[in-house]
Amino acid sequence: MLNEYVYCPRLFYLEYVQREWATNLDVLQGRYVHRRVDQAAGRVPRAEAVTAEVAIHARSVEIGSEELGAVAVIDVLESDDGQLVPVDYKKGSAPDLPEGAWEPERIQVCLQGLLLRANGYVSNYGVIYYVGDKTRVRVEFTPALVTRTKQLLADARALAVAGSLPPPLVNSNKCPRCSLVGICLPDELNHVQQVTGSRPTAETAHGSDKAGSVAPDVAPARREIRRLFPARDDNKAVYVQGQGYTLGLRGATLEIRDKGQAVDAVRLFEVSQLNIFGNVQLSAQALRALASQEIPILHLSYGGWLQAVTAPPPHKNIELRCRQFQAAADPAFCLKLAKALVGGKIRNSRLLLRRNGRRLPPEALSQLVALRDLVERGTSLAELLGVEGSAAREYFRYFSTMFKLPPDDAPPFDFTGRNRRPPKDPINALLSFGYSLLVKEMVVAVLGVGFDPYLGFYHQPRYGRPALALDLMEEFRPLVADSVVITVINNGEIGPDDFLQRGEAVALLPRARKVFIEAFERRLDQLVTHPVFGYQVSYRRVFEIQARLLARTLTGEIPRYIPFVTR
Known part of the structure; x- marks a missing residue:
């Protein structure tokens, strides 16, 4: 990690202290050029047995020193007239520099030489091998380079202990x-x-x-x-809702089977998350393969409520979760964040009405503006809950104005307001299903960043409730879930015959759930201009950005959380 510190102290802290990790093309290419040297081979005798007559060629040699406080894995270890020479593989070509190599690479190979010395070996130079042009660059371990390496190592250790992200x-x-x-x-x-x-x-x-x-x-x-x-995550969210289906592994492919017969398949490296509705079986082999790829498995009820999450061990960034628990115990911080979340939700609700509402009375939008102003003057979470409830009633009071009317001016559905548990009309059934899908997306986002999804700031902890996911989804309820409901109704994708009435409860039929999920995924894949940063990203990517902005708020890098409000 010392080369990362020399390259960028923040990169070092993220990887070494917070244990953040991600791959890109350069990382994958680096793994490829190391595919052979990462396989341990060869013998290395004790220091006293190394003489000019002893030939040594070993791969993937681990060495450490308590005195230096460092460990390293040397790609290739060679002998030269009684001394050992560490050889470090790099994927690119040798740079046109007087030193022959970049400083982080020279520091890295020098540290390997110092570790060899600390274990009694003689090592006066190292080699950096550039695979791109097959060039060997010799790096002499001069007193200046040794002093520089030791100082950088001490600085890196001090940064790791300091607990402050550069x-x-x-x-x-x-x-x-x-x-x-x-x-x-x-x-x-x-x-x-x-x-x-x-x-x-x-x-x-x-x-x-x-x-x-x-x-x-x-x-x-x-x-x-x-x-x-990237603006989008090209991997796919996989949904399986066929009751009695089984999921198994065939090579590197996740196979969906019905009574033993394959009905669909997807390659593992193309999967971003697996969503299982109701009674769907998952083989142990498939479970291990998904976990090894860090692909979350979300278990939902047949109606779409999140019931469990199967994932690899929790994110290693314990520092962030400590900050989360400290901030959740601070009433002033919770109130400040809650104002941003509720204010963002009301702004986006008003925007959706303004863009799509037909023949709205003037007070429809002005009342939401007044309630948004009340949020800024709120003094407690209970007060904000009351304001949010009033805003929701006003918003849903005019929600049906966003539906297109057929030629006979008869609305396709009768909607008078929000109800749930259970929903009593088709529109509320769609809204509840949309919100349940949005919750599970936020759970995936906050888990990926390193949060505990069950400890929120606005929504208070309650057994089994992902409070933080509910916090972050507030500003996206109108923009994503409500927008999808309006789209499937106005486009005629879902009609009155797609619902099942059971007493006062209304539920979606399987075909309607499938259509709604497809529309939901289209919305998440849609590019939107970020109102603060000005570039275009998908809504699913926006979820991650907002979760990371919240993390940087907790660490003190930015003064306040900025809600996502479209213009």
């Missing part, structure tokens, strides 16, 4: 190819810090823009914010 690099060319750029969010955090005045003015000279004042909290970017990660 600031992101500013407009650095190192960021675009970093595998953790989607976790680090360097440009995004720098922009928020600049426009909120939380970044020291000495750093604003690196091409930053001036602070602005645009609702709700932060001005959009005046200069382009680099989107350094």
